[in-house]
Amino acid sequence: MRKLKKAVLALIATTALAAPALPAAAEDIFVPLFTYRTGPFAGSGTYIANGMHDYLEMLNQRDGGIGGVKIAIEECETGYNTTKGLECYEAVKPKHPVIVNPWSTGITLPIIPKAAVDKIPVLSMAYGLSASSEGETFPWIFNPPDTYWDGMSMIIKYIAAQEGGLAKLKGKKIGYLYLDAGYGKEPLPFLADLSKELGFQTKLYPVAAAEMQNQSAQWLNVRRDRPDYMIMYGWGAMQPTAVKEAVKTNYPMEKFISIWWPSEEDAKGAGKEAAGFKTLNWHAATPDFPVIKDIEKHVVGAGKSQTPKDQLGTVLYNRGVYNSMLIAEGIRTAQKLTGKKVVTGEDVRRGMESLNIDAARLKELGMDGFAGPIKLTCADHNGHRPTFVQRFDGAKYVKVSDWIEPMHDKVGPLLKADAKAYAEKNAGWPKRTEPCDAK
Amino acid sequence: MGLLYQIFIDPFMQMGQAPDLLVQTLWEGLVGGVLYALIALGFVLIFKASGVFNFAQGIMMVFAALTLVGLYEKGVPAPLALLLAIGVMYLLALGVERVVLRPLVNQPDIMLFMATFGLTYILIGAGQLVFGGDPKEMPVTALGLPKGAIDLKILGGLVSLQKIDIAAAIIASIMVAGLAVFFQKTRIGRALRAVADDHQAALSVGISLNQIWVIVWFTAGIVALATGIMWGARSDVSFALQVISLKALPVLILGGFTSVPGAIVGGLIIGIGEKLGEFYWGPLVGGGIESWLAYAIALAFLLFKPEGLFGEKIIERI
CATH class of the missing domain: 3.40.50.2300 (Response regulator)
Structure with missing residues (x-):
């Protein structure tokens, strides 16, 4: 009995020590998803988690990933809790994520100063710090399409x-x-x-x-x-x-x-x-788009998702899909800019800054009429879309x-003033040195 | 001077000028208070019988309501789902007694308290695993509960009483009266009180502690189910309800951890007090005072009655 106890304890200890050290395979692009399927905010979080996961999984199943490179998707449950969110950030950091999405303003705010140090871009899609849309002050943070x-x-x-x-x-x-x-x-x-x-x-x-x-x-x-x-x-x-x-x-x-x-x-x-x-x-808040049909065919119908079929096309599910589309397009743009297949966080930061999803591109993505076009620049990390x-x-x-x-x-002048105030308040806030591909 | 006027005069002027709003606020406070009292009652029952502060009482409320709604969503008729939910709470009571209480008997109270923390997380995990984390709608009509409101045009305005709130107040009163009779008039109730007074003395006269614990946890489970149904009908059944259960803490501080009437009176004082406070004095500081005001009220009472309103005065002679 004592031996069994020891064996179990040893197994638990080994697993606990080994788990954080396991990196994503070198030939993959690691995209962690901070999600909350549990807790008081799960009613909103579950839809978004499903949408985010399913779009990326659909790219893996249908296209073999992005530019031929598989996406390593990993969810980390935050429960919309800032402390847990920061634990998630620290847990995924050694695996070299190309981007993180905190999915909580509370989690985003403390990650903002870390992003430049860790060279991990942050996508806080239509949430987070409004002033982080100012790319000259916050080169690593992106919050399209609106603050x-x-x-x-x-x-x-x-x-x-x-x-x-x-x-x-x-x-x-x-x-x-x-x-x-x-x-x-x-x-x-x-x-x-x-x-x-x-x-x-x-x-x-x-x-x-x-x-x-x-x-x-x-x-x-x-x-x-x-x-x-x-x-x-x-x-x-x-x-x-x-x-x-x-x-x-x-x-x-x-x-x-x-x-x-x-x-x-x-x-x-x-x-x-x-x-x-x-x-x-x-x-859009309907499932009537080729992209959703592809998700249904390659992911939900194939049993590779937790999404019930009637959730496809709902507001927050589609929001998650849109979020992952931005990530995927950021990665794709980074691949184009650098000529590399397996891109890094620094590459994806450049990719996000050069993001230009016009109507033609939306059509190619099976999202014709799903949303309006969006273009980011080095100065504007938001787009401020209607x-x-x-x-x-x-x-x-x-x-x-x-x-x-x-x-x-x-909004524009106030955001600029707020970004300036943020940099002044945080002594030693770095001046932008990151290259700019999209003037 | 202006501030003193805003604190001490203006709220009372408002009460006089719009008595319908005062009555509405009192009603909302009363209903909230009744539900806080029910949650507190669950804590008191278990504390009386086993000396354990059951941190899991809040999640028991969510778990019980979730079981009912979850089964209903899976196609089980509402009355049967209700019975099955009661059955699940009985199995939970049996499990807690067998797996948590029995092995920890004679251990320090803090061990039992920590065990209820563990139970909380097990129930959260089990609930989410089986029923998912998304909020669920309580099948009010299928359970035979009323919907809609009774609008009373009185006091120069309108007082709107939600029928579900009236039902909650009635059901809570019946449950409290039933529990009072159960404690005072039945053999099991008397045995329960004996255990609460002295475990060893109760054992010496042949009362089975294990049996009593199962009964108490089951009763607390029924109370949790009733509270979950009522609160779930007012909003939704979600894991956020668990946080509301913490409102029982100031109720317990106020009413005493061992008193059933204390839980009731404490619940009403906290419920009405926080609504009056938020409505009439909250705007002075930008609102949002409800979450801490309950504790302030309880602590203010403690200055004068440290054992709580109805708590037992413990005098230790040295």
């Missing part, structure tokens, strides 16, 4: 359009319901600036992570304050609860607009009364607006 500040500016523009112009916002009351964490607080300075400039009043309703499913106090405040519009930056279980509470409070759903994160499930739980709830989006408003009709989201451009004139 949270862009998102806020587009929501305000949409609201203004309903009211008859930006000038009509004067004297209006706009409520902001947000996850009381790095992500939800991110647009606060921008919102304060806009509020001062355009003359609308802002009412803030923070929701602590521990209270995500207990929002009655926030919605009682909404009932008292009677905001003309409500804006939400939520995530995980906060979103379906907010939609239910809005219905319960009899808040006019047509005036409840969210940033781009709610899924169909987040609205469905509140029943037909949730119809009218709106969110921003920049890509989005549209989609309305929940009781079962699915339907596009109800034209493309809305961000307020470039307002």
Whole structure:
């Protein structure tokens, strides 16, 4: 018995020591995926994890990888927890990842200073630090296609359009319901600036992570304050609860607009009364694209995925697909730039900076009409692309607006100033020395 | 001066000006409080019988509700899924007694406490493995629970009472009354109280500790299931609910770890107190005070009643 115990302990110790040291095969391109299929945010995270994984796996199965090189995909479960996310980062670092996607603003922020040191580019797709779109200050960070500040500016523009112009916002009351964490607080300075400039009043309703499913106090405040519009930056279980509470409070759903994160499930739980709830989006929310059909054929249908078939084409699944498409195109561009097949993190940083996905390329990818074109440069790591408003009709989201451009004139200077302030605040922030291929 | 006015005068003026909102806030607090009380009750039951602070009570609530919803989603009719969920909670109680409590008997309390930490993670893993991590909708109608709201046009405004909240309050009251009768009037209840008072004395008169532990953990499991159903019906059944269970801590601090009435009264005080605080005083500091206000209320009470409102006063003579 004692011998057996010793043997088991030895086996556990050997496995624990050996596991982190195992690198991806030298001929592979290692792409770790930070995901959360567990915990309070799994309701959002699972869809994205599936989408990200399935697109890359589809490239492996259909094309043998990218440029003939197989992608080594490895998921690391963060539970949307910053500490665990940083553990994931440290765990994948020795395996030479060509890019990391933290999938949490909280995890992204502490990784930002590490990226340049470790030579690992970071893709924080439409989340993270807004100012990291400034490539001259943050050469290793990429956050296309929009920052949270862009998102806020587009929501305000949409609201203004309903009211008859930006000038009509004067004297209006706009409520902001947000996850009381790095992500939800991110647009606060921008919102304060806009509020001062355009003359609308802002009412803030923070929701602590521990209270995500207990929002009655926030919605009682909404009932008292009677905001003309409500804006939400939520995530995980906060979103379906907010939609239910809005219905319960009899808040006019047509005036409840969210940033781009709610899924169909987040609205469905509140029943037909949730119809009218709106969110921003920049890509399709249907499975009617060749790329999704290929995923279905080569990955989901072949049993190489955890995705249920009815999840294909949903908002957050497609978001994950879009995220992995950006990674794959970054790698492909890096291969072109360097002439190498097996690229490194430094190469992919250059590839991401030279990313140019036009309409023709989207068509080649089986994503014609899936999303708009995007082009990044050394100075602009975001693109600041237009989005549209989609309305929940009781079962699915339907596009109800034209493309809305961000307020470039307002967001641009503020991002530059914020990036400068970030570099000044962090003493010794390195001046950019990285080469630029895409001027 | 302005600040003093905002703290001490303005909230009460608001209460007077919009009494409908005051009643609505009190109602929301009452419903939240009843649910906190139910969670706290689960902790109290186990603490009384085994002296263990069961850290796993929160995840038991999620696991029980998830079992019910998970089975329903797999095509099992809701009433049968409910019965099976009760059965699963019984098996869990048996398993805990056999695998956790029995081997650790006579070990320091901290060992048992740490074991409940382990149990928490096992239940999280098992729940996610079997039912997945995504939030699930509680089949309210299939369970025979009401939907919709009763809108009362009173006090110059509107007070909206969700039918599911009314049902939660009624079911919680019935459960509390049932548990009170069970503890006071039945043989098992008396045995349970005997174990709570003194393990060794209880053993000496032929009470089976193992049997009592199974009964207590099963009862706590039923309470967890009822709480999970009610809270799940208000939002969704997700692992985020586990975090809400931590609200039981200030309830326990306030009500005492060994008192069933304490759990009830404590739950109501915390529930109503935090809603009033967030609604009337929260905006003064930008909102979001609810998560710590509960602890502040509990600690304020402790200044005057260190053993909690209904906790046992322990006097050790030296």
